Amino acid sequence: MVEAIRLVGQPSERAGALMNSSEELISRVRRGDDEAFRLIFDRYARPIISFIYDMVGQRDLAEELAQETFVRAYKSLNALRDDAKLSTWLFGIAKNVARESLRTRHREDHRVEIDDDRVIEVTDEKLPPDRELLDKELNSVIQQALGALDEDKRTVFTLKVFQQRSYEEIAEITGFSIPKLKTDLHRARAEMRRRIRPYLGVGYEV
């Protein structure tokens, strides 16, 4: 996956990152070129932080865990068996880091605590007409709904729906079998659907 990232305060000077293959960058890092690792960071920081944020529900924590993810990746780069799978490998590390953090926090039933104080109670009442407000509310609803999923379902749902990973990639990242992850994904979607139904604009009852 190649994703253009604009860093705050660093508009385009690292646009060259997109021109380097993962294999080239990894090879350079292995030879001691930290700048190449910076390019890897530039390429994957945003999707990795987003994924971790969806897993843990807190921005500061997501940033802290993203830092841990990249440091671990740097330290164990020699363990990467297929350089072409850098992205999948990074997500695998991020998944482990996020899950370790969730377990350390001993959240009862693994629910994620959302740090957004704008969380709005979901009701079936009429939605506000203003689109911007609706979007804000929708973001809160999605975050809440994600936080209510169990860890496995949240991991699979996030990777499939938000990170657009294939089943094979999700299986590699999570270590789940494809039948398990399909079942988890289907259940996760059904749970999410119940929570976001008021925003769908159609009246189908499952």
Place this chain on the structure above:
Amino acid sequence: MKCEACLTLIEEFVDGSLVEREASRVEAHMSDCPTCAEFYKEVKAEQEVYARYERDIEVSPRLWAAIESRIKQERPQESPGLFARLRQSLAMMFATPRLSPALAALLVAITVGLTAAVMTYVNSRDTEIARGDFEKAPAPLPRAENQPRPADPPAQAPAENGSGLIAEKPEVDKTPTQPRPDEQRPRATARRQVASEPDPGQLVREAEQKYIAAIAILSRDVSKKRSGMDPMVAARFDAALGEIDKTIAETRRAVRSNPDDPIALQYMLSAYSKKVDTLREMSRGANATADED
């Protein structure tokens, strides 16, 4: 296609995960079924809602600064030579705990026997050639550490690199000393003796095959249990296995290019052995996690 089957496929259809044939069947069914078509609309609407989801995430420069500061302390070492890399990998491999026999123990036992046979044979042939026709022996063999030939002068003992590990290739073997007259044998005798012994390449291949079979059994076992493992533990094992695989690949290359090198053979078979041990340990770790659960 019935509605029940179609409804289970609609999510994958919207994801674009279905193969063409299945996608066509879903499409055909939906064109005649308002219920499934309605569900399709809902899933599509969900997709649009999820596409609008924004996390308000920024990648702040301080994040890279923090990472950079930490990785400065972890700067990778300069790329070492083949044997230096092997030493490094093996040192790491043997630093991890070993296992008692469990699955695939029989295969491993056979392989250990084969390994011993290979090493014994290669060393004995080395000695034989050293005692025989020095001038016409095709290529002098380097020997394993702690196994100096009696005829070698002390000054030509295998060089060490200061850490107690074997140097890449003992210089002594490149300039063999002249044998004592009483050690000289006719060239034909030495050649005949070598020919009557088993082919070391064959022994190595058999040992490799046994290890590969044991590794396949254990890998399947580990793969089944992986989902129940602690992810942190699984990640550590994966990292160790990655290192071992690299070592296996490097040692195999070394053996293929120097089939008579006993050190390379020893390293390669040790690397296979280490992989078997690590997989076995991983399998036991998964069992322990399952028991705890």
